[in-house]
Amino acid sequence: MTFPQTPSPKPRILAIANQKGGVGKTTTAINLGTALAAVGEQVLIVDLDPQGNASTGLGVTRTSQMRSTYHVLVGEAQLHHVVVETGIPRLDCAPSTMDLLGAEIELSDMERKTYRLADAIGILSGQTGLGYTYILIDCPPSLNLLTINSFCAADAILVPLQCEFFALEGLSQLLKTVERVRASLNPRLVIQGVVLTMFDRRNSLSEQVAQDVRGVLGEKVYETVIPRNVRVSEAPSYGKPVLLYDNTCIGSQAYIRLASEIIRREKELRAA
Ligand code: ADP
Numbered sequence: 366m367t368f369p370q371t372p373s374p375k376p377r378i379l380a381i382a383n384q385k386g387g388v389g390k391t392t393t394a395i396n397l398g399t400a401l402a403a404v405g406e407q408v409l410i411v412d413l414d415p416q417g418n419a420s421t422g423l424g425v426t427r428t429s430q431m432r433s434t435y436h437v438l439v440g441e442a443q444l445h446h447v448v449v450e451t452g453i454p455r456l457d458c459a460p461s462t463m464d465l466l467g468a469e470i471e472l473s474d475m476e477r478k479t480y481r482l483a484d485a486i487g488i489l490s491g492q493t494g495l496g497y498t499y500i501l502i503d504c505p506p507s508l509n510l511l512t513i514n515s516f517c518a519a520d521a522i523l524v525p526l527q528c529e530f531f532a533l534e535g536l537s538q539l540l541k542t543v544e545r546v547r548a549s550l551n552p553r554l555v556i557q558g559v560v561l562t563m564f565d566r567r568n569s570l571s572e573q574v575a576q577d578v579r580g581v582l583g584e585k586v587y588e589t590v591i592p593r594n595v596r597v598s599e600a601p602s603y604g605k606p607v608l609l610y611d612n613t614c615i616g617s618q619a620y621i622r623l624a625s626e627i628i629r630r631e632k633e634l635r636a637a
């Protein structure tokens with residue numbers, strides 16, 4: 366007698382994107398992922414940056430022989446074949462390798478070149494036993510074909526914005542790209558929210574930037590602000606999320622609050 370297979374729940378797919386480098390994308394992917402896993406979500410972090418900081422920051426050792434998101438995108442491996450456990454309960458990682466640097470050129474003449482990741486996640490979601498509830502995609506600092514693949518796969522985008530003078534510069538380009546993808550490639554795409562990162566209380570500029578950004582983007586900006594915190598920047602060199610490195614520091618506490626705000630927003634988006 367055969368039993369019908371129970372389909373896995375459909376994961377919520379969030380692309381963490383900003384074409385600026387050093388704004389806190391990877392830090393947010395790692396620590397938001399860890400905070401979501403800590404409250405019982407089943408999380409997969411997909412590393413789409415050739416630099417692989419999300420992979421190494423989660424303690425995944427990268428080797429040139431390993432199969433990575435590159436192999437998934439070019440069709441040489443299925444996503445579940447490259448997924449590795451991180452040692453953190455309920456948190457897995459699909460690592461990247463330097464091969465990804467060449468992926469854009471290779472993908473450019475492939476079929477469904479913007480949907481390679483979406484298709485791979487679709488197959489993964491059909492696999493029983495891999496019931497991810499959240500998939501976070503750590504994007505490279507660019508609006509290239511890798512990022513477009515993440516926008517085509519995602520339900521929503523999360524934008525980390527660093528509290529510095531030119532915070533809003535470049536954002537209009539990002540928003541235009543999102544509009545274009547929504548109009549032609551992925552009609553369900555929305556901006557989940559904008560998270561202010563590296564906020565420095567002692568610096569009045571940080572406060573000014575935060576006010577300006579809220580003035581322009583309104584409720585799209587999360588209430589939670591991620592403070593600049595040395596513990597957050599130390600953690601990756603131990604291959605650990607800051608929540609494991611020091612779960613009481615202000616950076617960890619902020620990522621826990623961000624996770625609950627995101628879960629709340631997800632519920633509202635789903636109900637809408
Ligand atoms: P991106 O992925 O956007 O390039 P990262 O997440 O790698 O940015 O962050 C850039 C640098 O800033 C890293 O060295 C990281 O450790 C550091 N960093 C990120 N967030 C914080 C924070 N809240 N406090 C202190 N340092 C941070």
Ligand code: MG
Nearest residue numbers: 390391414418
């Ligand atoms: Mg990064």
